[in-house]
Amino acid sequence: EAGVAQSPRYKIIEKRQSVAFWCNPISGHATLYWYQQILGQGPKLLIQFQNNGVVDDSQLPKDRFSAERLKGVDSTLKIQPAKLEDSAVYLCASSLGTGGGQYFGPGTRLLVL
C-alpha cells in the first residue's frame, strides 16, 4: 500500500515570496491533515479536511495561509507572502476517519531567508 506522498521535499524562498506544497493521501482515507513542525517541537495542526470539506482550521493563519482539497483526494497548502517564522517542516497526514491513528508523509522542509 502506497503511503502519503508530498512534494516538494525541500524548498528555499525569500521572505514575501509565495510557496505551495502538494499532498496525496493514502487511497481511501477520507480525512487529511496539514501540520507545521518547528525544529524541536511536536507537530501543530493547521487544517483538517473531511473529504473536501474543512473540519478544523482554527490554527491556520488565514491572512497568509490557504489550503484546498477540491476533489476530496489530494490537497495543496499555500503560503503567501512567506515570513521568516514560517521556516519549518510541513507535514501532511491522512486517516480513515476523524479518530484513530494518522499516517504521515515525509514532509516538506521550508526555509525562508
Next chain:
Amino acid sequence: EDQVTQSPEALRLQEGESSSLNCSYTVSGLRGLFWYRQDPGKGPEFLFTLYSAGEEKEKERLKATLTKKESFLHITAPKPEDSATYLCAVQAGNNNDMRFGAGTRLTVKP
C-alpha cells in the same frame, strides 16, 4: 487549555538498558492517546492508540500504558535501531485536534 508534556526531553541508553518515557496530559474528555516514532528527516510513524485508563498495547520491544493523567512508553532491552524521537499526542472532547507533545529524543548506544 489542553496540555501534553513529555519527559525527559532526551534520553541516552546503553543497548539492553530498559527504561520508560513519560507523557502527562491535561485534557477534558480524552478520546484517545497516540504514540508515534519520528526518525530524522521523516514524518512521524504511528505506533499505538490507547483509549481508556488501564489499557496496554505492545509491539516488539515497546509497551504503552495509560492512566487517567499520563501514559508511559516502556522500552525493553532497546537496540540502536530504536533510536528516534518518540511523540505523544491526545485527542479530546469534541475537538478533532490532535495535540502533540514536544517529544523525547532517545539515543541507544551499542
